[in-house]
Amino acid sequence: MSLQVTDLRVYYRTLAGDVQALDGVTFGVADGEIMGLAGESGCGKSTLGNSLIRFDPRMRYIEGHVELDGLDLPIRDTNAMNDFRFSAVSVIPQYAMSALNPTRKIGKMIGELLATKDIDYQKVRPEIERRLDMVGLARDVLTRYPIELSGGMKQRMVMVLSTLLNPSLLIADEITSALDVSTQKAVAQTLVSFRDHEFVNSMMVITHDMSILYQIADSITVMYAGKLAEKAPTSVIINSPRHPYSQMLIASLPEVGVRYADKHLTGIPGNPPSLLNPPGGCRFRARCPLAFEKCLEEPPFIELAPGHSVACWKAV
Amino acid sequence: MLTLDAVSKSYKVGTFGGKELPAVQNVSFEVAPGEVVSLIGESGSGKTTVGKMILRLIGISGGQINLDGNDISAIKGHDLKAYYRKVQGVFQDPFSSFNPMFKADHVLGMMRDEYFAGISAADWTSKVEASLQSVSLNPGQVLNKYPHQLSGGQLQRLLIARALLLDIEILVADEIISMLDASTRIDVVNLLGDLKARGLGILFITHDLSLGNYISERTVILRQGRIVEMGATPGVFGRPLHPYTRMLIDSVPQIHQKWGQIEAGLDATTVWAPAATEPCLYHAAQPGSATTAAPAGLTGSGLVEVEDGHFVGCVQPNADGTCGGRPA
Ligand SMILES: Nc1ncnc2c1ncn2[C@@H]1O[C@H](COP(=O)(O)OP(=O)(O)OP(=O)(O)O)[C@@H](O)[C@H]1O
Ligand SMILES: Nc1ncnc2c1ncn2[C@@H]1O[C@H](COP(=O)(O)OP(=O)(O)O)[C@@H](O)[C@H]1O
Ligand code: SF4
Ligand SMILES: [Mg+2]
Ligand SMILES: [Mg+2]
Numbered sequence A: 001m002s003l004q005v006t007d008l009r010v011y012y013r014t015l016a017g018d019v020q021a022l023d024g025v026t027f028g029v030a031d032g033e034i035m036g037l038a039g040e041s042g043c044g045k046s047t048l049g050n051s052l053i054r055f056d057p058r059m060r061y062i063e064g065h066v067e068l069d070g071l072d073l074p075i076r077d078t079n080a081m082n083d084f085r086f087s088a089v090s091v092i093p094q095y096a097m098s099a100l101n102p103t104r105k106i107g108k109m110i111g112e113l114l115a116t117k118d119i120d121y122q123k124v125r126p127e128i129e130r131r132l133d134m135v136g137l138a139r140d141v142l143t144r145y146p147i148e149l150s151g152g153m154k155q156r157m158v159m160v161l162s163t164l165l166n167p168s169l170l171i172a173d174e175i176t177s178a179l180d181v182s183t184q185k186a187v188a189q190t191l192v193s194f195r196d197h198e199f200v201n202s203m204m205v206i207t208h209d210m211s212i213l214y215q216i217a218d219s220i221t222v223m224y225a226g227k228l229a230e231k232a233p234t235s236v237i238i239n240s241p242r243h244p245y246s247q248m249l250i251a252s253l254p255e256v257g258v259r260y261a262d263k264h265l266t267g268i269p270g271n272p273p274s275l276l277n278p279p280g281g282c283r284f285r286a287r288c289p290l291a292f293e294k295c296l297e298e299p300p301f302i303e304l305a306p307g308h309s310v311a312c313w314k315a316v
Numbered sequence B: 001m002l003t004l005d006a007v008s009k010s011y012k013v014g015t016f017g018g019k020e021l022p023a024v025q026n027v028s029f030e031v032a033p034g035e036v037v038s039l040i041g042e043s044g045s046g047k048t049t050v051g052k053m054i055l056r057l058i059g060i061s062g063g064q065i066n067l068d069g070n071d072i073s074a075i076k077g078h079d080l081k082a083y084y085r086k087v088q089g090v091f092q093d094p095f096s097s098f099n100p101m102f103k104a105d106h107v108l109g110m111m112r113d114e115y116f117a118g119i120s121a122a123d124w125t126s127k128v129e130a131s132l133q134s135v136s137l138n139p140g141q142v143l144n145k146y147p148h149q150l151s152g153g154q155l156q157r158l159l160i161a162r163a164l165l166l167d168i169e170i171l172v173a174d175e176i177i178s179m180l181d182a183s184t185r186i187d188v189v190n191l192l193g194d195l196k197a198r199g200l201g202i203l204f205i206t207h208d209l210s211l212g213n214y215i216s217e218r219t220v221i222l223r224q225g226r227i228v229e230m231g232a233t234p235g236v237f238g239r240p241l242h243p244y245t246r247m248l249i250d251s252v253p254q255i256h257q258k259w260g261q262i263e264a265g266l267d268a269t270t271v272w273a274p275a276a277t278e279p280c281l282y283h284a285a286q287p288g289s290a291t292t293a294a295p296a297g298l299t300g301s302g303l304v305e306v307e308d309g310h311f312v313g314c315v316q317p318n319a320d321g322t323c324g325g326r327p328a
Helices: A045-051 A106-115 A121-134 A139-143 A151-162 A180-194 A209-217 A234-239 A244-251 B046-056 B077-086 B104-113 B121-134 B152-164 B184-197 B211-215 B233-238 B243-251 B280-286
Strands: A003-012 A015-028 A033-039 A059-068 A089-092 A169-173 A202-204 A218-225 A227-233 A302-305 A307-312 B002-013 B019-031 B036-041 B062-066 B087-090 B170-173 B201-207 B218-223 B224-232 B301-308 B312-313
Touching: A003 A045, A003 B046, A015 A045, A015 A059, A015 A227, A033 A045, A033 A209, A045 A169, A045 A202, A059 B170, A059 B211, A089 A151, A106 A139, A121 A151, A121 B152, A151 A180, A151 A202, A151 B170, A151 B312, A169 B002, A169 B062, A180 A202, A202 A209, A202 B046, A202 B243, A209 A218, A218 A234, A218 A244, A234 A244, A234 B301, A244 B184, A244 B312, B002 B046, B019 B036, B019 B046, B019 B062, B019 B201, B019 B312, B036 B046, B036 B184, B036 B211, B046 B087, B046 B170, B046 B201, B077 B087, B087 B152, B087 B233, B104 B152, B170 B184, B184 B211, B211 B233, B218 B233, B218 B243, B218 B280, B224 B233, B224 B301, B280 B301, B280 B312
Parallel strands: A033 A202, A033 A218, A089 A169, A169 A202, B036 B201, B036 B218, B087 B170, B170 B201
Antiparallel strands: A003 A015, A003 A059, A218 A227, A227 A307, A302 A307, B002 B019, B002 B062, B218 B224, B224 B312, B301 B312
């Protein structure tokens, strides 16, 4: 097992109280596995990804345990995490593209970042250039400003940068969401080849786009309102999901060729619950067409078959 | 009716702005009331540049943009403000549109100061609630929150709600659904459907080809700043004429069909180019004239009408825009 997360609970402190964004999640990622993490906006995907790399000052560790390659990951200790961040576990944050400092040339920015890790930019420059070639970026991007690059170019730049030290785990947060289809395909395939070239050992690919995960992920984990709803090998989630939420999520994808004039597609009615004071029992209850009395109790996340776990009373 | 007539844009790049980068060249199309036009193209093809020119956020290097027959390419001051009452935009990156120091609904308050100076508090509140409702936002969930307390999807819907506060004719929607999850995307796209039924013209810049196909009347495909194909959406998707359009359609991730073998190599990321043997429909339709001579009704667009209302451009244009393709 490359990554093992056990009972992780992370809340956000707010004046109104704690936002229970990550409320007890347990899962593992195998060596070489590309794990897809899907779910609606606000369900806690980024919180899970970020908590494995850098606690935001507003984040509050409640409980839980994270192991990477057999070592304890000291996630709650921001300083201790310095030894792991970027070298052992690296992230491509959501909106990384827009976070690039617009007034610094890309090469200069990389130099500064490497300096904080005591790495000499000129020494690693040939490797950077080799990887730029591999992702189809001209080497002269290093002398350009972020504003001069399009979204796809910036995204590939960030990918090269975050995997430069061959981390064990790469967390990619919504990195294909803002890209056009051909670039999206290229970036998604680049992720797969980073794994195949062993630039990274395993990966957590966060996206709400199930069809991208269907293309590249080995397993898909579906989150709902701060908890895991289902985790299974990709073909199982897509073809025979057991959690009603996974089923509705997959059914909301547009079939090719459907037109508004002929047939109106529908999303999932209703909204996810507020995580400030989430309801007890199954958090999907208010939107679930199958809900029954038992659902007032919280369904456990149970392994139905090897590698296939579900949290739903109807599925057990 | 919004009309772009041979619109071009060059950015000045390089240390002293010494080099010109032609981002958009010779782009002509229309957005009529009550229709959605999808503008599709890869990263850097110039889609946002087109949107920003329409919204007058950047200048126009060549050509003309008209709203209801009036040239808006150079209007200023009062006229520009009147134009913004009719034409509004929502852009792809919700975060850069918000100032982290202010509450997120500050963007709505700014609209009040700018366009609704005399409105009563009660009228304003019901206006805000109606526009939030129309983008499926619960006022209690989003009002009085700072941007970091809201998800990207919530922020994006808030920006659409802001545009809808005005009684606009044209909405430029640049990748507004790219940060939204699949189930919410459908709702927002259906919302665009409601808006077009109310007579709004929408330029829907998107990379989601399935949803572009779903919602739009017409589709414009942009490559390297030039239109390569445009026409009624069922024609463009059902009978694509340009090999680039076919490649885009093949790249769409589908749920029960894999892209095909994902190669260990990374050559998939190299820039698309037509096969040397690819025949050029433009050349075929303009025998003997390897130029950008315009079909009737289009000023120098470099397109040729292959079937009713379905246009295609040259497969391999030369740097000056002339046809470099081979006959079919
Ligand atoms: N302010 C600028 N200065 C210089 N070049 C620019 C500027 N803005 C855009 N460009 C360049 O103009 C071209 C078109 O960019 P544009 O942002 O319009 O593309 P796009 O189609 O919207 O791409 P994406 O899908 O990534 O949003 C690109 O080559 C880009 O690098
Ligand atoms: N800094 C923060 N302060 C308070 N609440 C937050 C903060 N960041 C995120 N949240 C809340 O935590 C929940 C999970 O958010 P997030 O992890 O960003 O979701 P996702 O990545 O799945 O869209 C949401 O309810 C969101 O509003
Ligand atoms: S536990 Fe009950 S409410 Fe929750 S998903 Fe299953 S059936 Fe629906
Ligand atoms: Mg997120
Ligand atoms: Mg753009």
